[in-house]
Amino acid sequence: MANTLNVAAPDVIRLILQYLKENNLMRSFYVLQEESNVKLNAVSNVEMLIRDIHKGDWKNVLYSITTIELSDETLINLYEQLICELIEYKENELAEKIMNECIIFKKMKKMYGEKYQKLEDLITMNSKHVNKNVLYDGITKEERRNNICMMINNEVTSCAPSRLLALLGMALKWQNHHNLIKKNKDNDNFDIFRNLEKNESKGIDVYPERILKTISFGKESNVECCICSYTHDYLITGSSDGFIEVWSWLTGQLNSDLTYQSDNNIMMHDNPIVALCISKDDEILISGDSKGLIKIWKIKTGSCLRSINAHTNAVTSIHFNNDQTQILTSSYDLSVKIFGLKSLKCLKEFRKHSTVVHSCAYSLDNSRVICGTEEGKIFIYNQKTCECITSFYVYYNIKDNIIFPSIHTITLLTKTLDELILVCSKSPYCYLMNFKGQIIKTYTYLADKVEENPVHFVSACLSPNSKYVYCLAENQYLYCFNYNTGKLETQLKVLEEDALGVLHHTNQDLMATWALDGTLNLIQ
DSSP: OTTOOOOOHHHHHHHHHHHHHHTTOHHHHHHHHHHHTOOOOEESOHHHHHHHHHHTOHHHHHHHHTTSOOOHHHHHHHHHHHHHHHHHTTOHHHHHHHHHHOTHHHHHHHHOHHHHHHHHHHHHHOOSSOOHHHHTTTSOHHHHHHHHHHHHHHHOEEOOTTHHHHHHHHHHHHHHHTTOSOOOTTOOOEETTTTEETTOOOOOOOOOOSEEEEEEOOSSOOEEEEEEOSSSSEEEEEETTSEEEEEETTTOSBOTTOHHHHTTOOEEOSSOEEEEEEOTTSOEEEEEETTSEEEEEETTTTEEEEEEEOOSSOEEEEEEOTTSSEEEEEETTSOEEEEETTTOOEEEEEOSOOSOEEEEEEOTTSSEEEEEETTSEEEEEETTTOOEEEEEEOOEEETTEEEOOOEEEEEEOOSSSSOEEEEEESSSOEEEEETTSOEEEEEOSOOSSOOSSOOOEEEEEEOTTSSEEEEEETTSEEEEEETTTOOEEEEEEOOSSOEEEEEEOSSSSOEEEEETTSEEEEEO
């Protein structure tokens, strides 16, 4: 593709090598060079190196060439010139020491025996008057230096100083321009490693103890999906009557700042809303319905910007990519697709699976797509090639019978260095897994005893700081587990019947649960 820019792995290593050299981390520099077999072979300013050679500033020259790879021919000429000039200035002892200790002179002895012998003879003569014509082979010292400069110029490239930091700065600028960084105008400190502000305020995770408010959607309607905004006090619901409504988390009322809701101009579809997704700046909302239609909305005005006939059956999940130019969707029509938001065209389709995909997600760097299916199998695809990298089943045992439960939700963990997913399936177990299918942690309300008819989980989510894992079960109870230990901390009945889903506020100790009976409970 014309828009694709390939960067060679050795070039990345050279960026790191340059950084190590500039910060005088020479031991790390040499170890990385040795392990990667990649040489920096560049200096921040070739002209300065050449100027040092012209001036005969050999201390700086030798320091500069320690981190670059020169041909034997060039090195032999350079060190020969150094020895000749030391002899000229009556520094015979130093010249002899350098010849005995530098490996390049052993190569010189093999390749140019006469040259080597001449230097040895000149050192041992220790004459008060040195014949420069003999010393420099009939040409001047300046001409010899100039010849070496030409050889160096042909082999060494120039690279702007602090190139790695410059590229990181440009990348951050680009991300900031596309609103991919949570930016606080009063805070200039940014943690590039974790991609967040250094003093970004973090609430303390507290598990819920009571139902705060109940929103009733009536007997003929119920919430099908629900999401939380990133920066505003928005709780956005999609219901079975096709309405999309924006509520206040704190009051449990329709958000009064959005005038179109007050005027009863509700965002809506002709069919039930079954999937929602919001941009990181809270500007754009994506909705998907039970017929496979996707609409793109501007939240502030409630206006529909575009629509896509994305699938032939109900949409099950929608996700933005990192730069918010594409969306990843899954559906009951068995397909997982990527659409461009400008072209509205399907750019990629993933088809290795053969059953309904209930949940999908991008990896943190968007290089992979994770899909959870009806058959209890998780597929991981290469986003670029659409090739299935790996797949694995999620299963559990009941009296020696292996059960492969349907995958309800896959939640990507964003606040960990490891690539982990929280997998909620139609079972009494919720798993923390890596991309290889290994179970890192198991969350279950079951003790050591085996129940014949265990209650299954229907949905799961994480607290903002990943301290707790919340699992909503068919018995209308919300189970709270300690993320690190897997211990059941508490349980709370949060609904009356037919639990459907659970959601946690992005940064406050507020949660929402909804059910088929038309109720949505805000809990704290």
